[in-house]
Amino acid sequence: MHDVLSKIYKKLCEILAVECDEDISEEKLLKLLETLEKEIVDYKNQLEEYSMTLDAHLEELSKAYEELSTVFEVSNILSVFEYPPKLREQLSKAFKIVKNAINYDSLIVKIRTPLEKILLKVPGSLSGEELERIEKMIDSMKLKKTVIFEPGKSEMVENLLIVPVIGSEKWGYIGFVEKSVKGIFTAADKKIAETVARQIAAAVDRINFVNKEIERQRFLQQLEIARKIQESLFPRVMPEIKGIEISAVSYPAIHVGGDYYDVLEMGGKIYAVVADVSGKGIPAALLMSTVRSTLRTLLESVESLSELVSKLNKRITEDFEEDRFVTMAFFSLDRNGELRVVNAGHDPVYIVKDDRMETVGSSGVPLGIL
Known part of the structure; x- marks a missing residue:
């Protein structure tokens, strides 16, 4: 029996990594068993803690995967x-x-x-x-x-x-x-x-x-159409009159503007206008078109430049919105070479003759205001 206890005692010493005494007693053996039991319990607790930590990490990884999966699927849906x-x-x-x-x-x-x-x-x-x-x-x-x-x-x-x-x-x-x-x-x-x-x-x-971008492209297309319409409103060919040379050109600040000029021969006289409709873009071009058609219609019935300006102003005042107006310079030239000028709020008109230059400033307010 003593030999068996001795072997058990030595084995416990070996497991616990402690030195064995020469004398073996029941008390020493019980003490080693208690120490072994305590270490086994501690080891068990550590294993349980590790298991809980692993479970927590696994749950975090699972949650992270779920989050990434959600974000990825939502991204796929919204990216279409x-x-x-x-x-x-x-x-x-x-x-x-x-x-x-x-x-x-x-x-x-x-x-x-x-x-x-x-x-x-x-x-x-x-x-x-x-x-x-x-x-x-x-x-x-x-x-x-x-x-x-x-x-x-x-x-x-x-x-x-x-x-x-x-x-x-x-x-x-x-x-x-x-x-x-x-x-x-x-x-x-x-x-x-x-x-x-x-x-x-x-x-x-x-x-x-x-x-x-779609609106911009649509707007550019509309501007291009309006530009072509505006160009078609300018006179293609100037009247040919002996002793008189007539030329004109217009470059809008943007694709379409309210600038307008016209030259007509009617009743033995040459009528010319240079105008600027308030505003820019398509609205100004549309108003310019209205002014042109109204002007040409009135020229067939008026007898003087002042009558033309008066009737055109009346029409524009009636037809235009309150914040719209037109500055215009009117010219008429008869067979005798007499030039008449009316400037309704437009830029000054310069007349050059014999190395001298005369300025005809505005003699009235723009059309459509009063």
Whole structure:
């Protein structure tokens, strides 16, 4: 028996890495057994702690994978671009995926694009009236950064996560209302929500850019058409009169302007006008066209330059909007070489003769004012 105890004692000493005494007693053996038991318990506790740590890391990795998967799937949905865009449908699909990651109960998404206003609501366990009250509350906040409502912060709602959608400008917001399971919105929920908001902002920015480019191209096409119309209004051939040389040219500051000139031979006289319609672009060109047709019609019935100016002013005053007017310089030249000039608010007219220059300034206000 003593030999068996001796072997057990030595084995315990070896396991515990302690020196064995020559004398073996029951007390020493029990003490070694207690020490071994304590170390076994400590080792067991360490294993349990390691297991819990591994489980926590595994849960974090699983959550991170879920977050990345959500962001990736949402990105794939929102990156598809069509024109006209189908953003409403894309958002509906995207937030069904987001629900798996954030576990929201109800949802309010309010986005303004250059083409439409999108309001996406998912009531969840809330009534339509409750969700509408929360929507009005969020609208009144005019958020510029993410806000999380925790329990007790508002009587209207327990948990609320609001993320503004901001790109080249503020396009709207996302409101996650209540959790579908007990708990609060976490920092991880906030991170996912902000990432989704940035993706939505990028999608709206893209729509905005394409829409502006389409409008710009359409405007340029309209300008080109208007430019051709304007050029067609200028006289193609100047009247040929013995002893008189007539020439004119116009270069608009932009594609289309309100500059106008015309030369006509009627009733044995040469009539010429140089004019500038207020404004630029297509509106000015359209008004110029009206002035031209009115002028040519009146020339067939008037007998003097002053009568022409008076009647043209009356027509323009009646037909033009209040903030529109025309500066014009009128000329008439008869067979005897007598030149008459009327300047209605236009730039000075310079007459050069025998190395001398005379200036005919404005003798009246622009047409269409009085």
